[in-house]
Amino acid sequence: MVAARARRARRLVTLTSDLGAPYAAQVKAVLARSIDPARVVELTHDLPAHGVHEAAFVLRAMATGFPAGTVHLAIVDPGVGGRRAPLAIACADGSRLVGPDNGLLYPLAEALGRPRAFRLEPERVGGSPRVGTTFDGRDLFAPAAARLARGVDPARLGTPAAPTVYRVPKPSRTNDGGNGEVVHVDRFGNLITNLPTAWVPAGRRTVTVRVARRPLRLPWASSYESLGRGRLGALGSSFGTIEVAVGEGSAARRLRARVGARVTLGGRRPDVPLNR
Amino acid sequence: MVAARARRARRLVTLTSDLGAPYAAQVKAVLARSIDPARVVELTHDLPAHGVHEAAFVLRAMATGFPAGTVHLAIVDPGVGGRRAPLAIACADGSRLVGPDNGLLYPLAEALGRPRAFRLEPERVGGSPRVGTTFDGRDLFAPAAARLARGVDPARLGTPAAPTVYRVPKPSRTNDGGNGEVVHVDRFGNLITNLPTAWVPAGRRTVTVRVARRPLRLPWASSYESLGRGRLGALGSSFGTIEVAVGEGSAARRLRARVGARVTLGGRRPDVPLNR
Amino acid sequence: MVAARARRARRLVTLTSDLGAPYAAQVKAVLARSIDPARVVELTHDLPAHGVHEAAFVLRAMATGFPAGTVHLAIVDPGVGGRRAPLAIACADGSRLVGPDNGLLYPLAEALGRPRAFRLEPERVGGSPRVGTTFDGRDLFAPAAARLARGVDPARLGTPAAPTVYRVPKPSRTNDGGNGEVVHVDRFGNLITNLPTAWVPAGRRTVTVRVARRPLRLPWASSYESLGRGRLGALGSSFGTIEVAVGEGSAARRLRARVGARVTLGGRRPDVPLNR
Numbered sequence: 001m002v003a004a005r006a007r008r009a010r011r012l013v014t015l016t017s018d019l020g021a022p023y024a025a026q027v028k029a030v031l032a033r034s035i036d037p038a039r040v041v042e043l044t045h046d047l048p049a050h051g052v053h054e055a056a057f058v059l060r061a062m063a064t065g066f067p068a069g070t071v072h073l074a075i076v077d078p079g080v081g082g083r084r085a086p087l088a089i090a091c092a093d094g095s096r097l098v099g100p101d102n103g104l105l106y107p108l109a110e111a112l113g114r115p116r117a118f119r120l121e122p123e124r125v126g127g128s129p130r131v132g133t134t135f136d137g138r139d140l141f142a143p144a145a146a147r148l149a150r151g152v153d154p155a156r157l158g159t160p161a162a163p164t165v166y167r168v169p170k171p172s173r174t175n176d177g178g179n180g181e182v183v184h185v186d187r188f189g190n191l192i193t194n195l196p197t198a199w200v201p202a203g204r205r206t207v208t209v210r211v212a213r214r215p216l217r218l219p220w221a222s223s224y225e226s227l228g229r230g231r232l233g234a235l236g237s238s239f240g241t242i243e244v245a246v247g248e249g250s251a252a253r254r255l256r257a258r259v260g261a262r263v264t265l266g267g268r269r270p271d272v273p274l275n276r
Numbered sequence: 277m278v279a280a281r282a283r284r285a286r287r288l289v290t291l292t293s294d295l296g297a298p299y300a301a302q303v304k305a306v307l308a309r310s311i312d313p314a315r316v317v318e319l320t321h322d323l324p325a326h327g328v329h330e331a332a333f334v335l336r337a338m339a340t341g342f343p344a345g346t347v348h349l350a351i352v353d354p355g356v357g358g359r360r361a362p363l364a365i366a367c368a369d370g371s372r373l374v375g376p377d378n379g380l381l382y383p384l385a386e387a388l389g390r391p392r393a394f395r396l397e398p399e400r401v402g403g404s405p406r407v408g409t410t411f412d413g414r415d416l417f418a419p420a421a422a423r424l425a426r427g428v429d430p431a432r433l434g435t436p437a438a439p440t441v442y443r444v445p446k447p448s449r450t451n452d453g454g455n456g457e458v459v460h461v462d463r464f465g466n467l468i469t470n471l472p473t474a475w476v477p478a479g480r481r482t483v484t485v486r487v488a489r490r491p492l493r494l495p496w497a498s499s500y501e502s503l504g505r506g507r508l509g510a511l512g513s514s515f516g517t518i519e520v521a522v523g524e525g526s527a528a529r530r531l532r533a534r535v536g537a538r539v540t541l542g543g544r545r546p547d548v549p550l551n552r
Numbered sequence: 553m554v555a556a557r558a559r560r561a562r563r564l565v566t567l568t569s570d571l572g573a574p575y576a577a578q579v580k581a582v583l584a585r586s587i588d589p590a591r592v593v594e595l596t597h598d599l600p601a602h603g604v605h606e607a608a609f610v611l612r613a614m615a616t617g618f619p620a621g622t623v624h625l626a627i628v629d630p631g632v633g634g635r636r637a638p639l640a641i642a643c644a645d646g647s648r649l650v651g652p653d654n655g656l657l658y659p660l661a662e663a664l665g666r667p668r669a670f671r672l673e674p675e676r677v678g679g680s681p682r683v684g685t686t687f688d689g690r691d692l693f694a695p696a697a698a699r700l701a702r703g704v705d706p707a708r709l710g711t712p713a714a715p716t717v718y719r720v721p722k723p724s725r726t727n728d729g730g731n732g733e734v735v736h737v738d739r740f741g742n743l744i745t746n747l748p749t750a751w752v753p754a755g756r757r758t759v760t761v762r763v764a765r766r767p768l769r770l771p772w773a774s775s776y777e778s779l780g781r782g783r784l785g786a787l788g789s790s791f792g793t794i795e796v797a798v799g800e801g802s803a804a805r806r807l808r809a810r811v812g813a814r815v816t817l818g819g820r821r822p823d824v825p826l827n828r
Contacts, residue, residue, distance in 0.1 A: 006343065012584060016577075020463035021320030022334045023514060025292075028317060029341030032288060038314035038590035041580055044573030058574045065581030065690075067558065078524065079501035135514035138341075187572035225631035238575060238687035248630065282619065296739035297596030298610045299790060301568075304593060305617030308564060314590035354800065355777035411790035414617075 009035040009149035011096075014066060016059055017075040018047040019137060026135070027075070030142035035149050041066075047076050052102050054259050057168050057183045060107040061239050068093035073145040075137040076104050086120040086140050087163055088154040096148045098141050103166025110167070118158035120144050125157050171195045177208075177266020182259050184239070189250025192243050193263045197236035200265070207234050210264040211244055212257040218244070285311040285425035287372075290342060292335055293351040294323040295413060302411070303351070306418035311425050317342075323352050328378050330535050333444050333459045336383040337515050344369035349421040351413040352380050362396040362416050363439055364430040372424045374417050379442025386443070394434035396420050401433050447471045453484075453542020458535050460515075465526025468519050469539045473512035476541070483510050486540040487520055488533040494520070561587040561701035563648075566618060568611055569627040570599040571689060578687070579627070582694040587701050593618075599628050604654050606811050609720050609735045612659040613791050620645035625697040627689040628656050638672040638692050639715055640706040648700045650693050655718025662719070670710035672696055677709050723747045729760075729818020734811050736791075741802025744795045745815045749788035752817070759786050762816040763796055764809040770796070 013031065017024055024045040031040055043062045047055040055076040063072045077084075077100040085101040092113030097105045101119075109115035125144045144157055171180030171194050180195040191211065200207055200220060207220045219226075219233045227233040227247035232254065237243035242265065244251045252258060289307065293300055300321040307316055319338045323331040331352040339348045353360075353376040365373040365381055368389030373381045377395075385391035401420045420433055447456030447470050456471040467487065476483055476496060483496045495502075495509045503509040503523035508530065513519035518541065520527045528534060565583065569576055576597040583592055595614045599607040607628040615624045629636075629652040641649040641657055644665030649657045653671075661667035677696045696709055723732030723746050732747040743763065752759055752772060759772045771778075771785045779785040779799035784806065789795035794817065796803045804810060 012589060014577075021322060022338055022460075022462065025290075025319040025338035026341055026514065028319070029339070032317065032346075033341070033343055036314075037288065037317045038588075041584060041589045043577040043580070046573060062574055062577030063581070065578055065585070067585055070584075080499055084501075138514065184574075186574065223632055225636075238578065238690065297598060298614055298736075298738065301566075301595040301614035302617055302790065304595070305615070308593060308622075309617070309619055312590075313564065313593045355775060360777075414790065 006032055006034055006036050007150060009039040009146070010151045011039070011149045012066065012070045013040045013145055013149045014043050014063055014070060014072045015040055016043040016047065016062065016072070017045045017137065018051075018055065019045050019075060021045060023135070023137065026138045027073075027142045030138055031146050034143075034146040039149065051259070052076055052078065052104050053166065053168075054184055056104050056107045056166060059104065060111050060168070063108050064111050066095075069095055071096045071098065071145050071148045072105075072108065073141055074099040074104055074108075075141060076100075077102065077137065080136050084164075085161060086136055086144075086158075087117050087161065088120055088144055088148065088157055089115045089117045089163065090154045091115055096145075096154055098145045098148065100136070100141075101161070101164050103164050106163060106166045107168050109163070115163070116154075117161045117163040118154050119161035120158040169194055171199075173199070174266060177264065180263050180265070182211075182257055182261045182263060183241075185252045185258055188245070189252040189254075190237070190243050190245045191251045191255070191257055191261070191263075192237050192239055193241050195242045195263060195265050197240055197242055200234075200236075200242065207242075208266055209234060209242075209244065210262070210267065211255050212261040212263075214255060221245075224248075282308055282310055282312050283426060285315040285422070286427045287315070287425045288342065288346045289316045289421055289425045290319050290339055290346060290348045291316055292319040292323065292338065292348070293321045293413065294327075294331065295321050295351060297321060299411070299413065302414045303349075303418045306414055307422050310419075310422040315425060327535070328352055328354065328380050329442065329444075330460055332380050332383045332442055335380065336387050336444070339384050340387050342371075345371055347372045347374065347421050347424045348381075348384065349417055350375040350380055350384075351417060352376075353378065353412065360440075361437060362412055362420075362434075363393050363437065364396055364420055364424065364433055365391045365393045365439065366430045367391055372421075372430055374421045374424065376412070376417075377437070377440050379440050382439060382442045383444050385439070391439070392430075393437045393439040394430050395437035396434040445470055447475075449475070450542060453540065456518075456539050456541070458487075458533055458537040458539060459517075461528045461534055464521070465528040465530075466513070466519050466521045467527050467531070467533055467537070467539075468513050468515055469517050471518040471539060471541050473516060473518055476510075476512075476518065483518075484542055485510060485518075485520065486538070486543065487531050488537040490531060491543075497521075500524075558584055558586055558588050559702060561591040561698070562703045563591070563701045564618065564622045565592045565697055565701045566595050566615055566622060566624045567592055568595040568599065568614065568624070569597045569689065570603075570607065571597050571627060573597060575687065575689065578690045579625075579694045582690055583698050586695075586698040591701060603811070604628055604630065604656050605718065605720075606736055608656050608659045608718060611656065612663055612720070615660055616663050618647075621647060623648045623650065623697050623700045624657075624660065625693055626651040626656055626660075627693060628652075629654065629688065632688050636716075637713060638688055638696075638710075639669050639713065640672055640696055640700065640709055641667045641669045641715065642706045643667055648697075648706055650697045650700065652688070652693075653713070653716050655716050658715060658718045659720050661715070667715070668706075669713045669715040670706050671713035672710040721746055723751075725751070726818060729816065732815050732817070734763075734809055734813045734815060735793075737804045737810060740797070741804040741806075742789070742795050742797045743803045743807070743809055743813070743815075744789050744791055745793050747794045747815060747817050749792060749794055752786075752788075752794065759794075760818055761786060761794075761796065762814070762819065763807050764813040764815075766807060767819075773797075776800075
């Protein structure tokens, strides 16, 4: 009659989605029925809806730092109920990934090393009977994650599968810089690119970039503060790549740029003056 | 001098509100003073402000899946400080509910079975002295929930009371469908109705619905993906009811519909073509 | 190979920032590598970006209620990578604060009593090597907080320092009221002032206030409900100070007021009628 008898999971479980709170709560309820909620770390439920590729980039950045052996449950699933497979993936460091086979998990799986994927089979996972047709996150992925957290081998929950390959776009090197793109726009409107910070030569005080076809010469800043309020600049992001930012403002709005916008580092200096 | 000596609660506590983070933090601080924060599961602090009836629907959907015996603390309380009673409710499965007597708790209490309600009496609950006049969530409900989590009988915290009855509107059956309404608009703008998915005959590929007086013939979709980007359609929601959605878009915006909008399933086929 | 071996921290850790979820996840990952995530209580990651002074007020209100000995990790840091010092602060009740030396921590430190501050030295804190130049939250503050949670003395992580003093503005008393200002606008648009609720004489049914130069005579309400929908009024906030609110609406929008707007209590009665 009384209380949660959920077992203490051996592994941590991270939970990442674009579900918003009400649906995420249903996922957490399923987890709480079989593992101790104290083992669950929520990362976000506000990933860009339907933006699987940006979500894949953000998921990799959010989750790679967790301890080896963690179970990462990720649900950004515009094809829910469609033909995409449900997956569990085992990685080299003992971590496990659970989610839809739409590319979302792939970059994280590669970062964690040597992924082996399994197509989840609902009858092997258990879980509750389905209420609608639109919520694998609650009815399939959450029970699978709870089992993995308790130490069940992913091979017992499904059959070997070849996951959909998606890789975060790689930048290309040029003589004096490189060609890349915006892979994430954060909540401040900072444009996170895939161009490694290391491609900016040491000692530079300005960088020449082209963002969404706009040529710009920008200060290469060591901090948001040093940009100064309202000034455009570039700096090293906490993703290890170049970001374009506006001091206390939104670079995405200023430059009308979004995910996928081309970014070129280097090349001929623009004629337009700094910060115009 | 050192550290939290909060006891491990026997029960889980869920926490749901429209408070936003700063006020919610004050509630969590009160809980942390007497129970282990590891026992607290936050569901959301962003329920529609002042939307008690939509919140009651969402709360029921979020909380019913938690283990028997869980304490559900819910704070959506436009009448805080007014005449509405503070309540604790004991349910058939051993769960307890704590919150204002404004209908918010009622649907969940009925779903968990045989509710017995008690009007909380501040002097029996303990808790800290009140700072202002506007925050029962922190000063009354949180201390009550912490006590219930540690196993205190709700009858010891107040006197038997008859709670305000609020029921999520029930749809009515017709020959070829039913009459219902929108009971929740989720963060994607999907219109969640109270019409059971089971009322759509098996094998149907389209459904005829009327939303906020607009007659529509819509594809009956098995997934958001199969809707196709920008296309209106209907599908089974994860609440077990029919929802009207736009592929990667907002049905609420497209149809200018919100909570309370009438929805009719079945009836004469509209003359307007599909998806206009 | 398997699972998190993070130790159970002796102290609770609260986590407050303006980072948004993706960067906050990286902070949580670092914490999870050395302490049990069950000891971490997230307060918010949506503090006003770049609004250090409002954040300092909100942080104090959110965090003061936690048990003695708690470690409060707070990251609102527009000057990250700049010259501001990284701090750990020990307080009279055994609590510890970690974050940037920009005034953010000061009001909380004073509220917890007898602050002794230390400038964190990265080589003493350990932590992972830095990826970019912009994320002390992950690379310095989180490892420091984890160590403090496990009982390490703050004096071992840095050298004594004199922190930047910032105090939430104090109101001044007048014959029939006082002069203050808006120190926080909450998510409902309620204007939270620094004028103590106690300065409104007992038994008053209206108050005369001037908000951002607009003279107003407002009902002194005991609840939002009693304001009535769309009506301006004043009431005692859950911060212990006077707040100006609109029933089920936004006072910030109605009065075009924001943080820093002057608020006068008392003075000559305005000629304009109530609620115009």
